[in-house]
Amino acid sequence: MYYFSLFFFYGVIVSKNTKLTRSEIKRQDIIDAACQAFQEFGVQATSMDKIAELAQVSKRTVYNHFATKQALVVYLLNEIRTRTLVDVDIDTTYDPLRSVESKLLTLITAEINLYSCGHYIDLTRMAFGHFLYHPEELKRELDKVMTQETAFQRYLRSACEHKQLNIPDIKFATDQLQNLIKGSCFWPQFLKIEAPLTDEQKHHIATESAAMFLARYNNK
Amino acid sequence: MYYFSLFFFYGVIVSKNTKLTRSEIKRQDIIDAACQAFQEFGVQATSMDKIAELAQVSKRTVYNHFATKQALVVYLLNEIRTRTLVDVDIDTTYDPLRSVESKLLTLITAEINLYSCGHYIDLTRMAFGHFLYHPEELKRELDKVMTQETAFQRYLRSACEHKQLNIPDIKFATDQLQNLIKGSCFWPQFLKIEAPLTDEQKHHIATESAAMFLARYNNK
DNA sequence: GAAGTAAACTACACTCATTAGTTTACTTTT
């Protein structure tokens, strides 16, 4: 049976393009089951027995692949980190042929789409559920992510250097822009209190966020 | 012994201004202990034995006051709701003698101070920890809060009516403003990934949020 | 293609710790 997870590893597995051993399949089943259960019920409320049952695998097999529950959690969390680290892969240098507004819209839209990805939300939910009462750990993990400059920051700096924008504090302005977006596109989804956004809603939020940002920082 | 909780009931108890029975004291000890433990470790990770120990009360006494653990959680959560429902108590009609900017700053500052209150953060943390995997319940609770108009909304509407601001969608604009503030003042604190804000930081965020908002919506 | 082998899987019974909730026999407060 040819099998490749649509979720983890799919780049790797597909390019490997080979049969998976039964062991690999089982392992993947365990990971998928754990991922799903952790997201749905939380780490605490998910027993190893439950995971084994969901994965249709004996409990012993779960323990053959992951020595402890903690090991399973840590494994999944690392997957999250590598997954969410993919920064928006867009050219971030100022282009005189293109309006700042248009470029900004592209960047914002990319960010919104990241937040709209079901996996992204589900995985951060799982991570936060785990870390909510382990703030030191959370901080350590986040620091790894925080230190890198975002696509926003790079572009804003570039546009400032070309005198298109006038931003005294680029880091602060980036946060403002991100807050405008996250407040509407990330947090409500994260708390599952709002239905997924339609394309029109996304577009509206993107244009309005850009409008407000430019109203403040456009160099006129 | 005269006793009044600095946390729950203090308005009530102080005005009652009378001796508390031992039973009432014990009950309060239990509530305080549960509140603290739930916030620190989460509901799941806090056992009734632990609460009894923290409250320096026998386990049976805990059960005399609260029939089940669930009952204790529900009780505390209701306290949260009534506590956080206190809206900013500021006059929200447009005053021609005062600049919109100044008034907005006052409102924003009040909002920031609410978020900066340790209790507010701790209690929402507890609530979210509990509700993160009970979205339907969360939604139901939030709906009770969401339906009421915020102080922001009332003032913005009033200022629009006096042609001081030009806001096509007041609800949306309110969200934008709130997102600007929450992104810096609430969420980082909520996740305990940022130290509490200094007064300077608060002031900076307040002025910058107002500046961006007015750059977009000021009627000039 | 048949037989052999090591690794991985299975079912299941087990230990040990924790936790929600109860019961009992006795003491303190009001």
Next chain:
DNA sequence: AAAAGTAAACTAATGAGTGTAGTTTACTTC
């Protein structure tokens, strides 16, 4: 004396992790 508190032992369930004896799979080797 009634109401409320106490310590301590108890039940019943759950859940992490282990040990074991037997089975399946994949991959040789003949």
